[in-house]
Amino acid sequence: xxxxxxxxxxxxxxxxxxxxxxxxxxxxxxxxxxxxxxxxxxxxxxxxxxxxxxxxxxxxxxxxxxxxxxxxxxxxxxxxxxxxxxxxxxxxxxxxxxxxxxxxxxxxxxxxx
Amino acid sequence: xxxxxxxxxxxxxxxxxxxxxxxxxxxxxxxxxxxxxxxxxxxxxxxxxxxxxxxxxxxxxxxxxxxxxxxxxxxxxxxxxxxxxxxxxxxxxxxxxxxxxxxxxxxxxxxxx
Numbered sequence: 001x002x003x004x005x006x007x008x009x010x011x012x013x014x015x016x017x018x019x020x021x022x023x024x025x026x027x028x029x030x031x032x033x034x035x036x037x038x039x040x041x042x043x044x045x046x047x048x049x050x051x052x053x054x055x056x057x058x059x060x061x062x063x064x065x066x067x068x069x070x071x072x073x074x075x076x077x078x079x080x081x082x083x084x085x086x087x088x089x090x091x092x093x094x095x096x097x098x099x100x101x102x103x104x105x106x107x108x109x110x111x112x113x
Numbered sequence: 114x115x116x117x118x119x120x121x122x123x124x125x126x127x128x129x130x131x132x133x134x135x136x137x138x139x140x141x142x143x144x145x146x147x148x149x150x151x152x153x154x155x156x157x158x159x160x161x162x163x164x165x166x167x168x169x170x171x172x173x174x175x176x177x178x179x180x181x182x183x184x185x186x187x188x189x190x191x192x193x194x195x196x197x198x199x200x201x202x203x204x205x206x207x208x209x210x211x212x213x214x215x216x217x218x219x220x221x222x223x224x225x226x
Binding site for chain 1: 115117146157169171203210212214215217
């Protein structure tokens with residue numbers, strides 16, 4: 001079964017610090033890796049995504065690092081702000097066919113002011 | 114606001130009952146996806162429709178069914194409800210089959226008593 005494992009389950013970071021969330025997948029049959037941000041009572045919102053042909057993608061304060069050989073990818077939030085406090089999900093989309101995202105279990109991020 | 118709408122926002126019903134959840138995709142999007150979010154299982158892909166046709170199935174129970182209508186809105190039907198079906202149900206949409214980005218609606222919270 002295709003799985004994506006996410007860690008940590010929860011994370012507390014001081015304002016201005018760097019938040020790092022990690023994900024690992026168990027097989028190579030994925031070709032798209034998005035990160036979603038979810039606030040309480042809302043649906044997941046696409047934050048940033050990467051394909052396996054690049055090792056890093058940056059959008060503003062958010063960076064995805066991708067290590068194909070280790071089957072790992074991570075989200076870095078620079079200069080973390082209280083407004084970044086949310087649950088973050090990594091996901092992966094299988095190669096060949098339907099876009100049926102496989103999600104990690106989520107990380108609850110709290111940024112302390 | 115992703116542009117995906119879902120109704121109702123909340124639904125409370127009894128075991129054994131049947132409910133219908135409704136989703137309207139973003140304007141112009143042809144693909145609709147349904148996901149279930151529960152505390153123990155996380156976000157799980159249920160089913161995808163593209164332009165009225167079923168394209169992919171995930172871990173969807175036989176008691177659940179979906180359809181996409183000519184106006185592209187979709188409905189998820191849940192029958193013979195059990196306590197364990199209590200969850201958040203999200204609809205997402207994307208422009209077509211080739212694009213990977215999925216945009217999620219605000220969800221329907223289903224409580225089975």
